[in-house]
Structure formats: C-alpha cells, structure tokens
Amino acid sequence: xxxxxxxxxxxxxxxxxxxxxxxxPISGHRSVSWYQQTPGQGLQFLFEYFSETQRNKGNFPxxxxxxxxxxxxxxxxxxxxxxxxxxxxxxxxSLYGLYxxxxxxxxxxxxxx
Amino acid sequence: DQQVKQNSPSLSVQEGRISIxxxxxxxxxxxxxxxxxxxxxxxxxxxxxxSSIKDxxxxxRFTVFLNKSAKHLxxxxxxxxxxxxxxxxxxxxxxxxxxxxxxxxxxxLTVNP
Numbered sequence: 001x002x003x004x005x006x007x008x009x010x011x012x013x014x015x016x017x018x019x020x021x022x023x024x025p026i027s028g029h030r031s032v033s034w035y036q037q038t039p040g041q042g043l044q045f046l047f048e049y050f051s052e053t054q055r056n057k058g059n060f061p062x063x064x065x066x067x068x069x070x071x072x073x074x075x076x077x078x079x080x081x082x083x084x085x086x087x088x089x090x091x092x093x094s095l096y097g098l099y100x101x102x103x104x105x106x107x108x109x110x111x112x113x
Numbered sequence: 114d115q116q117v118k119q120n121s122p123s124l125s126v127q128e129g130r131i132s133i134x135x136x137x138x139x140x141x142x143x144x145x146x147x148x149x150x151x152x153x154x155x156x157x158x159x160x161x162x163x164s165s166i167k168d169x170x171x172x173x174r175f176t177v178f179l180n181k182s183a184k185h186l187x188x189x190x191x192x193x194x195x196x197x198x199x200x201x202x203x204x205x206x207x208x209x210x211x212x213x214x215x216x217x218x219x220x221x222l223t224v225n226p
Contacts, residue, residue, distance in 0.1 A: 042202075043216035103159070
C-alpha cells in the first residue's frame with residue numbers, strides 16, 4: 001500500500017511570507033502528526049490531528065497551525081515566516097494514534113531567506 | 114527542557130560487532146518507547162518499541178532494553194551491518210498523549226566494512 005506522501009518536497013520562501021505544506025497519510029490511517037526537524041533541536045512535535053480534530057499540540061507559536069480534512073489528508077500552515085523556521089517538516093500517520101507505530105513521510109525541506 | 118537525550122551524537126562500529134545506542138529520559142510519565150532510524154533524504158522508519166511493563170524486547174538483530182529506575186534505554190544491534198549506518202532516534206510517549214512523541218537528538222551510527 002502507498003506510503004505517506006508530502007508535498008512539496010522542497011520550498012524556498014522569504015521572511016514574512018506564509019507557507020502551506022500538505023500530507024497524505026496511509027489509506028485508513030486517521031491520525032496525522034507533524035514534526036519539525038532542525039540540526040540544533042532535533043525532531044520536535046508540532047501537533048496531531050485525529051478525525052479532523054486537533055488532539056495534541058506541541059510548544060510552537062500560534063504562527064504554526066494545521067487542519068485535517070475528512071479524507072484524513074492534513075495541511076500545515078506557517079504564517080509570517082522567520083529565518084528560524086527553516087527546517088525539515090515531517091508528517092507521520094498512524095492507525096489510531098495511541099502510542100502506535102507511526103509511518104513517516106519523506107518530509108518537506110523549507111528554506112526561509 | 115530536553116526530556117529525551119541521546120548523549121552520543123555519533124558511534125562507529127566494525128561490521129559484525131555489536132552496536133549499542135543509548136538514550137536517557139527525565140519524564141517519569143513516559144510509558145512507551147520507540148526507536149526509529151533515518152537515512153538521508155528519507156523520513157524516519159520505525160524499528161522497535163518497548164512498553165514500560167517490559168524490560169526487554171527483541172526483534173531479529175535488534176534488542177531494546179529498558180531500565181526504568183535509571184530512566185535509561187538502549188538499542189543493541191547484533192551483528193552490525195554496513196546497511197545499518199543511519200541516524201537512530203529514540204522516542205518516548207505517554208499512553209494518553211495520542212501520537213505525541215518526544216524525540217532524542219539522534220545518534221549517527223556508522224558501521225565500517
């Protein structure tokens with residue numbers, strides 16, 4: 001079965017702009033989580049959506065937001081981009097979410113200039 | 114506050130020998146632990162997990178040990194193979210937290226032929 005897909009794979013933006021990243025989970029998976037990976041901070045949890053509801057949220061400012069659609073596809077939006085937002089953004093899907101094995105997509109590499 | 118720490122950023126091992134990757138955590142609420150490995154330009158892939166009710170879990174060449182009193186877990190790979198060269202992340206979660214995983218910073222394992 002198809003894995004987790006993320007689009008776009010690479011993105012270059014300038015400070016102050018906003019960006020929307022997309023994630024399509026594995027078919028049948030209802031939980032989608034988003035993570036930010038940077039060299040200095042490692043992998044940090046952004047938020048999790050389950051059946052279109054945000055169920056869990058990490059310690060990121062309100063500029064980071066997300067949503068999930070009825071088909072479980074999820075989008076993450078970052079507004080007013082800052083240089084420090086440059087990172088690899090990973091999404092992961094799992095069947096139920098509860099300390100379940102998660103399957104990660106390849107990530108979207110965002111560069112903010 | 115880094116709740117999950119991998120103190121060794123890198124580890125180099127000879128093919129056929131044992132690789133031991135270590136991980137420490139501070140949050141005593143964590144009750145489920147996972148190891149992921151990550152190749153460049155790919156998302157992390159699940160390797161092995163362990164629940165806090167166990168102290169050992171084995172899957173082929175991979176064994177995870179959990180020492181709850183020391184808040185320490187380790188991943189043993191025996192025998193190590195060149196294809197095991199990757200970044201290994203340990204992650205921890207609390208059962209009620211949905212898919213929220215807290216990751217360590219990762220350890221780059223290099224297995225030399």
